[in-house]
Amino acid sequence: MAKKIAKNIKFEEALAELEEQVRLLESGELSLEQSLDVFKYGIELSKVCMGKLDTVKQEVEKIVATSDEDYKLETFQDLEA
Amino acid sequence: MIENAFTVTEINNYIKSLLDNEPQLRNVQIVGEISNFKRYPSGHCYFTLKDSGAVLKCVMFRGKAMSMRFEPQNGDTVLAVGRITVYERDGVYQLYTDMLLPQGVGDLMVAYEKLKAKLDAEGLFAQDRKQALPVNPKTVGIITSPVGAAVRDIITVSRRRNRGIKLLLFPVKVQGDGAAKEIARAINFFNKHNLADVLIVGRGGGSIEELWAFNEEETVRAVAASAIPVVSAVGHETDFTLCDFAADVRAATPSQAAELAVADAEGYIMKVENLTNRCRHLMTARLEQEEYKLDRLSNSWALKDPERLFADRALRTDAAYSKLVNYMDGLVKQCSHKFELQAARLDNLSPLAVLARGYSVTQTEDYKVVTSASQVRWGEELVTTVADGKIVSVVQSVEEA
Numbered sequence: 186m187a188k189k190i191a192k193n194i195k196f197e198e199a200l201a202e203l204e205e206q207v208r209l210l211e212s213g214e215l216s217l218e219q220s221l222d223v224f225k226y227g228i229e230l231s232k233v234c235m236g237k238l239d240t241v242k243q244e245v246e247k248i249v250a251t252s253d254e255d256y257k258l259e260t261f262q263d264l265e266a
Numbered sequence: 267m268i269e270n271a272f273t274v275t276e277i278n279n280y281i282k283s284l285l286d287n288e289p290q291l292r293n294v295q296i297v298g299e300i301s302n303f304k305r306y307p308s309g310h311c312y313f314t315l316k317d318s319g320a321v322l323k324c325v326m327f328r329g330k331a332m333s334m335r336f337e338p339q340n341g342d343t344v345l346a347v348g349r350i351t352v353y354e355r356d357g358v359y360q361l362y363t364d365m366l367l368p369q370g371v372g373d374l375m376v377a378y379e380k381l382k383a384k385l386d387a388e389g390l391f392a393q394d395r396k397q398a399l400p401v402n403p404k405t406v407g408i409i410t411s412p413v414g415a416a417v418r419d420i421i422t423v424s425r426r427r428n429r430g431i432k433l434l435l436f437p438v439k440v441q442g443d444g445a446a447k448e449i450a451r452a453i454n455f456f457n458k459h460n461l462a463d464v465l466i467v468g469r470g471g472g473s474i475e476e477l478w479a480f481n482e483e484e485t486v487r488a489v490a491a492s493a494i495p496v497v498s499a500v501g502h503e504t505d506f507t508l509c510d511f512a513a514d515v516r517a518a519t520p521s522q523a524a525e526l527a528v529a530d531a532e533g534y535i536m537k538v539e540n541l542t543n544r545c546r547h548l549m550t551a552r553l554e555q556e557e558y559k560l561d562r563l564s565n566s567w568a569l570k571d572p573e574r575l576f577a578d579r580a581l582r583t584d585a586a587y588s589k590l591v592n593y594m595d596g597l598v599k600q601c602s603h604k605f606e607l608q609a610a611r612l613d614n615l616s617p618l619a620v621l622a623r624g625y626s627v628t629q630t631e632d633y634k635v636v637t638s639a640s641q642v643r644w645g646e647e648l649v650t651t652v653a654d655g656k657i658v659s660v661v662q663s664v665e666e667a
Contacts, residue, residue, distance in 0.1 A: 197401035
């Protein structure tokens, strides 16, 4: 059965895992069933990586510390805009 | 007397060698006031350093003069660093100046070196303390002045590399009183509230005084203590602030800091796509390979024409069968020959054969074979068997012998 991806996996971990699956497939040491599992797992990892890369443009915010314990965020006047 | 005399060249050479062998003169720091400062078209600078009691001739060659960040004026009090040696042609000794620092800066340099040595001894700059930057950070914390080129450069470059990156600015004073405290507080604040994956701490370039906040103990310690990886971005290619030494990564400029901190999303997208394609390609190739194997197997004569598997055995069976049949035939023939011989012998013993030779068998009515005259009486019917039939006769007389 194909491996499960950890829910809170980091991008670099998912990328490293994906690279490892490609390496496994390239090794030619897997049975057909194992190959299919590795392949499915690799495609899932690829989706996770892409999901983490595909984001929308964000505002620049600035931190206004109201005390050592507290702060609020305000939009920073983006000089590009 | 003449024989013991030096030539001028010889004596100047000799004095030069005396001075050159004096370690103290190879690296000296001299405080004095600049006068007669002249910069020649060649780029070399000539001046004298003086105080109330004396003057010292100085030269600064083009290479050193070009990297100097201030233009010395006559009357400036400076710290000059260099070596003293003799210019033999003119018979003068002079300072070959490596560096000129305005008054005050000299004190800062001393403080810098002292603090650097102290923090270095504590291991704050050790290579094994350095953390790797996250590969694809979600949030980049920026600690710099909200005005000026540095913040703009960081935002522009970060956006260009990854438009989805979250940028969080903590505006601080980057020079003047309280700047070090603000920078240190901002670093601590980001860590305390875990607000970013990586921090960029810096400002645009400036003089040593302007960069000083990045050389103060409080700032340097905050950078070193940060659990969030820090990229220092004090805009100067050549000079290192102590923050640069303490940071996990040192960038030469704020733009470069953004390049180092923010993942190149395009590059990663290409990389992931490339890996995904390889995954697909490898799987397809594997399936084709298996399919080919399967094809080859199902086209093999064993599956396609299984009778061939038995043909050989059938031949052997046939051979065995015919051998068996031949053997049986032989056996039967042999037996029947024996039988014929025996039958022939038996035939000789048969009563029929005896009859054929002219003998006969006579029986009474109750089928008893007549072997004695006393068995029969007059008028009795007898049946006599001969070779080819039976004769019925009536006894007319009995004569016993």
